[in-house]
Amino acid sequence: MSDHESLVEAFQLSAAHITAALSHTITDLQSQVQETTTTYYNKVVDTTTNVTTNVTETKASLQAALEEKKKALQERADNATKDITEKINEFTTQFQQKWSDASGAVCDHYSAASKDLYEKVEATKAQVQQTIEQGKLTLQQQYEAAFAAKEKAEEAAEAAEAPAEPAAEPAATEAK
Structure with a gap:
C-alpha cells in the first residue's frame, strides 16, 4: 500500500470521526433545547397555577425566564x-x-472526500440554526400561552370575587 493510499484512508477515517462528532453535537444540542424548553414550560405551569400573584410580577418573571432560556x-x-x-x-x-505532494487519483479522492465533509458541515450548521430557532419559537409560544392563561385565570378569579349584580326588578304587573 502506498503512502498516498494510507493517507486517503486516514483522511476518510478522520472524516468519519468528524461526521460522528457533528452528529453527536446536533443530538446534544437538540437534547439541551428540549431540556431547556421543558424547564421553562414547568416554570410556566408553576407560575400560572398560582393565580394569587400580581399579573405584572408574573409577566416580568416569565419574561425574565424566557430571556434567560433564549x-x-x-x-x-x-x-x-x-x-x-x-x-x-x-x-x-x-x-x-x-496533501501538498499528492497528485492524480489521490487528489481526486481527497477532493471528493473534502467536498462530502464540507457538505456535511454545512448541513450540520443549518441543523444547529434550525434547532436553535425552533427552541426559541417554542419558548416564545409557551410564554405567550402561559401569560394568556394567567390573564384568563386572573379574570375568572376576579369574576368569582365580584359581588353579584342585583336581579332586575320584575316588570310592573298590569292593573286588572
Whole structure:
C-alpha cells in the first residue's frame, strides 16, 4: 500500500470521526433545547397555577425566564458552532501539509472526500440554526400561552370575587 493510499484512508477515517462528532453535537444540542424548553414550560405551569400573584410580577418573571432560556439556547448553539469549527480546523491542519505532494487519483479522492465533509458541515450548521430557532419559537409560544392563561385565570378569579349584580326588578304587573 502506498503512502498516498494510507493517507486517503486516514483522511476518510478522520472524516468519519468528524461526521460522528457533528452528529453527536446536533443530538446534544437538540437534547439541551428540549431540556431547556421543558424547564421553562414547568416554570410556566408553576407560575400560572398560582393565580394569587400580581399579573405584572408574573409577566416580568416569565419574561425574565424566557430571556434567560433564549440566552442559554443561543450560548449552546454558539458552543456547538465553535466545536464544529474547532474540529474542522484540527482536521484541515492535520491533512493540509500531507496533501501538498499528492497528485492524480489521490487528489481526486481527497477532493471528493473534502467536498462530502464540507457538505456535511454545512448541513450540520443549518441543523444547529434550525434547532436553535425552533427552541426559541417554542419558548416564545409557551410564554405567550402561559401569560394568556394567567390573564384568563386572573379574570375568572376576579369574576368569582365580584359581588353579584342585583336581579332586575320584575316588570310592573298590569292593573286588572
